[in-house]
Amino acid sequence: xxxxxxxxxxxxxxxxxxxxxxxxxxxxxxxxxxxxxxxxxxxxxxxxxxxxxxxxxxxxxxxxxxxxxxxxxxxxxxxxxxxxxxxxxxxxxxxxxxxxxxxxxxxxxxxxxxxxxxxxxxxxxxxxxxxxxxxxxxxxxxxxxxx
Numbered sequence: 001x002x003x004x005x006x007x008x009x010x011x012x013x014x015x016x017x018x019x020x021x022x023x024x025x026x027x028x029x030x031x032x033x034x035x036x037x038x039x040x041x042x043x044x045x046x047x048x049x050x051x052x053x054x055x056x057x058x059x060x061x062x063x064x065x066x067x068x069x070x071x072x073x074x075x076x077x078x079x080x081x082x083x084x085x086x087x088x089x090x091x092x093x094x095x096x097x098x099x100x101x102x103x104x105x106x107x108x109x110x111x112x113x114x115x116x117x118x119x120x121x122x123x124x125x126x127x128x129x130x131x132x133x134x135x136x137x138x139x140x141x142x143x144x145x146x147x
């Protein structure tokens with residue numbers, strides 16, 4: 001099993017940045033619901049912690065509180081591009097260091113987190129749809145970046 005000890009500090013930061021980056025892509029895809037969507041991201045981490053022991057790598061990832069620094073970007077588009085880049089870079093790094101099962105678990109966690117965030121805020125004024133078209137597009141972009 002792969003653990004934090006198998007990574008340099010920079011590599012580990014990149015791995016940790018993946019899930020909250022995905023969450024921020026979805027949060028910023030549609031206006032409104034910021035609080036609910038942020039809470040849903042924390043809930044996805046809490047749910048993953050309850051499955052402790054199934055993957056050492058994922059256990060160590062979700063043990064760390066997600067960092068959300070959206071202020072370093074000048075626009076939503078810049079945040080999205082950098083965040084998708086983080087996801088691609090994290091996957092490329094993990095492909096060389098972890099088992100295929102661990103990589104799958106990492107990707108599934110990110111997709112689950114993005115889906116939870118997308119479903120956290122029912123869209124008003126658009127027929128009350130559960131997930132807006134822009135959030136669906138964001139989730140698709142995340143899935144694409146994960147490969």
